[in-house]
Amino acid sequence: MLCNKPLAVFAMAAALLGGCATLDPDQVASDVMDEAAQRTQLALNGSGSLDTAPAAVDLALVHNRSVRADLLQAGVSAAELNALSRPGNPIFEVVSLPGGDHGRVLDVDLRASVLGVAATPWRARTARAAYAAERSEALLRLVDFTADVERAWVEAVAARQRLDLYARILEAAEAAMTIAEELDAAGNRPAIARVRERNMLINVQLEYATAQLQAEAARFALERLTGQGVRLEELPVALPAPVPAILPGEDEVLDASLPLARSRAQVEAVSRAAGLENWASLLDHAEIGLAAEREDREWARGWMAEISLPLFDQGQHRRAAARLRAEQALERHAALTADIVAALTNARSVHALAVEQATRVDDDLLPASEALLEQTLLQYNAMQLGVFELLNAFETRTRAGLAWIDAHAAAHQADIAVRQLAAGGSPGAVSIMPVAAGPSADAGDH
Amino acid sequence: MPISRRDALLVGSAGLAAAGLSGGRAAAQPAPRAAHSVTVDPAGDYAPGRPGQDYRPVVTPDGATLPHRVVNGVKVFHLVAEEVEHEFAPGLRATTWGYNGRTHGPTIEAVEGDKVRIYVTNRLPASTTVHWHGVILPSGMDGVGGLNQRAIHPGETFIYEWTFRQHGTFMYHSHHDEMTQMAMGLMGMMVVHPRRPEGPLPDRDYAIMLSEWSLPAGASRPDPNAMADFNILTMNAKCYPGTSPLVAAQGERVRLRFGNLSAMDHHPIHLHGYAFTITETDGGVIPETARHPDTTVLVATGSTRTVEFVADNPGDWAMHCHMTHHVMNQMGHDLPNMTGVDARRVDRAVGGLLPTYMTMGHDGMGEMGAHLEMGHMPIPENSLPMIGARGPRDYITMGGMFTILKVRPGLTGDADPGWYSNPEGEARLASASELARDGISEG
Ligand SMILES: [Cu+2]
Numbered sequence: 001m002l003c004n005k006p007l008a009v010f011a012m013a014a015a016l017l018g019g020c021a022t023l024d025p026d027q028v029a030s031d032v033m034d035e036a037a038q039r040t041q042l043a044l045n046g047s048g049s050l051d052t053a054p055a056a057v058d059l060a061l062v063h064n065r066s067v068r069a070d071l072l073q074a075g076v077s078a079a080e081l082n083a084l085s086r087p088g089n090p091i092f093e094v095v096s097l098p099g100g101d102h103g104r105v106l107d108v109d110l111r112a113s114v115l116g117v118a119a120t121p122w123r124a125r126t127a128r129a130a131y132a133a134e135r136s137e138a139l140l141r142l143v144d145f146t147a148d149v150e151r152a153w154v155e156a157v158a159a160r161q162r163l164d165l166y167a168r169i170l171e172a173a174e175a176a177m178t179i180a181e182e183l184d185a186a187g188n189r190p191a192i193a194r195v196r197e198r199n200m201l202i203n204v205q206l207e208y209a210t211a212q213l214q215a216e217a218a219r220f221a222l223e224r225l226t227g228q229g230v231r232l233e234e235l236p237v238a239l240p241a242p243v244p245a246i247l248p249g250e251d252e253v254l255d256a257s258l259p260l261a262r263s264r265a266q267v268e269a270v271s272r273a274a275g276l277e278n279w280a281s282l283l284d285h286a287e288i289g290l291a292a293e294r295e296d297r298e299w300a301r302g303w304m305a306e307i308s309l310p311l312f313d314q315g316q317h318r319r320a321a322a323r324l325r326a327e328q329a330l331e332r333h334a335a336l337t338a339d340i341v342a343a344l345t346n347a348r349s350v351h352a353l354a355v356e357q358a359t360r361v362d363d364d365l366l367p368a369s370e371a372l373l374e375q376t377l378l379q380y381n382a383m384q385l386g387v388f389e390l391l392n393a394f395e396t397r398t399r400a401g402l403a404w405i406d407a408h409a410a411a412h413q414a415d416i417a418v419r420q421l422a423a424g425g426s427p428g429a430v431s432i433m434p435v436a437a438g439p440s441a442d443a444g445d446h
Numbered sequence: 447m448p449i450s451r452r453d454a455l456l457v458g459s460a461g462l463a464a465a466g467l468s469g470g471r472a473a474a475q476p477a478p479r480a481a482h483s484v485t486v487d488p489a490g491d492y493a494p495g496r497p498g499q500d501y502r503p504v505v506t507p508d509g510a511t512l513p514h515r516v517v518n519g520v521k522v523f524h525l526v527a528e529e530v531e532h533e534f535a536p537g538l539r540a541t542t543w544g545y546n547g548r549t550h551g552p553t554i555e556a557v558e559g560d561k562v563r564i565y566v567t568n569r570l571p572a573s574t575t576v577h578w579h580g581v582i583l584p585s586g587m588d589g590v591g592g593l594n595q596r597a598i599h600p601g602e603t604f605i606y607e608w609t610f611r612q613h614g615t616f617m618y619h620s621h622h623d624e625m626t627q628m629a630m631g632l633m634g635m636m637v638v639h640p641r642r643p644e645g646p647l648p649d650r651d652y653a654i655m656l657s658e659w660s661l662p663a664g665a666s667r668p669d670p671n672a673m674a675d676f677n678i679l680t681m682n683a684k685c686y687p688g689t690s691p692l693v694a695a696q697g698e699r700v701r702l703r704f705g706n707l708s709a710m711d712h713h714p715i716h717l718h719g720y721a722f723t724i725t726e727t728d729g730g731v732i733p734e735t736a737r738h739p740d741t742t743v744l745v746a747t748g749s750t751r752t753v754e755f756v757a758d759n760p761g762d763w764a765m766h767c768h769m770t771h772h773v774m775n776q777m778g779h780d781l782p783n784m785t786g787v788d789a790r791r792v793d794r795a796v797g798g799l800l801p802t803y804m805t806m807g808h809d810g811m812g813e814m815g816a817h818l819e820m821g822h823m824p825i826p827e828n829s830l831p832m833i834g835a836r837g838p839r840d841y842i843t844m845g846g847m848f849t850i851l852k853v854r855p856g857l858t859g860d861a862d863p864g865w866y867s868n869p870e871g872e873a874r875l876a877s878a879s880e881l882a883r884d885g886i887s888e889g
Contacts, residue, residue, distance in 0.1 A: 171798060171799060175792075175795035179787070182792055183787060186783075188782070188785060188786065189782070189783070377800065377802065378664070378824055378826045381818070381823040381824060381825045382776065382778070382818075383811070383831050384662070384776070385781070386781040386782045387805070390796070390803070391799075
């Protein structure tokens, strides 16, 4: 028969050396999802809402279609891995020619690429490394995505809260304007006083409009990520108090890091590819096979071998490229490690500073601005200070509220960055807004 | 008052001239004489004047008289300059400077011809001196720091000595870093009775120091840096309703001696219900020919004025500085003028932000004290903004340099006789029939 003993042994060995175990591509997406949930420590049960940052993540994971597309990509990679883990199929060739008296001449070949079969284990390992990289990539996107959603949620809540406070500041400016109009109507002040008040009002109106724009931008960003219509009114009226983060250590973060895992897999993949290339470049075209020929009603059997002669290209360039690619991957891996360590240091110190700032706002600034308002009211009652000073103190207190929002948002952002790193997410600078200062405009001369 | 015969023989020319007894008509060219008032021989030697015998003691309402002892014919006083916890009125206290535990210092009282020795102990944290304002004395005793003496350092005791060769109403005060030390209260009255009084002696003799302070509402130490923002105006360092009333029996002769050591203000003191005669300045007795009747006496800062009248009009009579900002307590002066604004509209605009907010000043300040009295508008601790006092018929919207002269028939002693009952009737709501009778339309 065709089943030639050496070839069969060869094929079986190749099959064994290749990936015997195959992945179920349809299962990959939910595996990645489970691992992301476990890494981010978010209870993802599909009951999302806009009430908390984790709930918003839940909501986004259900509704954001590009997240689902990314997850499917992991399945695609798994299927590709399976494909690459099999030996290259042998080629069967039949040639039938009209013969002489004795009927047709049949020429039957069965041959296999030496590389396609013998390199199967190496190729499968390379593919496995590539798949690991792809899977890490998918997981990383998911972890980063959850952090992005949390960030967007914090920003949206903060923007809503800021908008409320700017509305109060606007209300105070409108009250001042009303008083200015009354003073003007009573003939108690020259027109310049009312005009000055009007200028201040317009400035506050513009501040409010800016806050509206920022709130809309934040709302839209959250809407995009959650894949759901978001209305500001659905968000909580205030940011939650920042939960003290469990700050992970450097080793812990490096172990968990998905960009590093991906990078490691890439290093492995290109290193394997380089190793394979050392002889694959020489065996660029090498086939062996069996040949049978039927002529004159007689079968004649034999074998065949085919090889490209390395006369013009000995494969050294391919080998060089592969070697450099491997070095390149190592350099990238080292750079990424340094980057992650730096990002962790940054996130930790930003977190510490932001928490300290939020604490100071809570413990000092808010009570101080409240006390200022109380004392101003006492002095107003005692007719030592006028109503404009009172409204100024009100504004100062309200602006302390803005500082509270900025400080708490910063603490949340730093916390998210730290948790993102701990979950293996991408490193990056923590971007926060500077904490608002006191009243932007001097009260002016009333 | 008994006058010794020896004293009577030593009447000075100025006193005689003032009394119109010198026979000046005969002197075609009167000899040049000092302006101050003298009833003693400048070179004479006089026994220390005795209270109740040689003079009728002055009363310093809300104040005190500095005690003395006589040592070898010299009246010895001891002033101790020190920090004082002072109450301007109920609800307003401050750490001030004063003498012998009081702000202002106790009144020093003497008789013309008295030899005095005044010890001054400095228990302040700063150097000080004492100047004897209006007293004719040797230059070295005048108390101007650096000019007449070196300053009295903390812990030191200095002696001042002289003989009074004049009578009148004077003052004493620090003359070292005056701006600070007088702003903190270092001052007092000084009354020197004539050795030989002219005319009828007063039945009531009151000494009142006028001064002013800068004490922000809620603060408790006067601010010496103030130049214009004086918000506590006082009589004997009390502002109404902290001032005790002056009392007199109907028909009594009343003498009021005002001194003014305010930093930056003169005070026109107006007495209701009477016309009085301004009889003396710190320079001396005003010749009768130069006197005039008045109802307001302008007491310039750095001077004294003495007025006299017979309290023949019974009642409760306001007596106060007539500068309207001087009869206010701790009024802020940098407020927008709210008079006439629509308070409801403002209340709505601000009340949405501050629920306890209440527009004030739109109908003046008159209701302010009563509002505060009701307690629904909390004000700073230790402050006296706009506060007056509950009177017998309504809220008295006065503060600061304000007191009440209470004249009653048959009154004896110094106790407050309570409110006058207006037996002759008082202003009241007009009845419809009265309006109709006199053709008055309320519309
Ligand atoms: Cu005055």
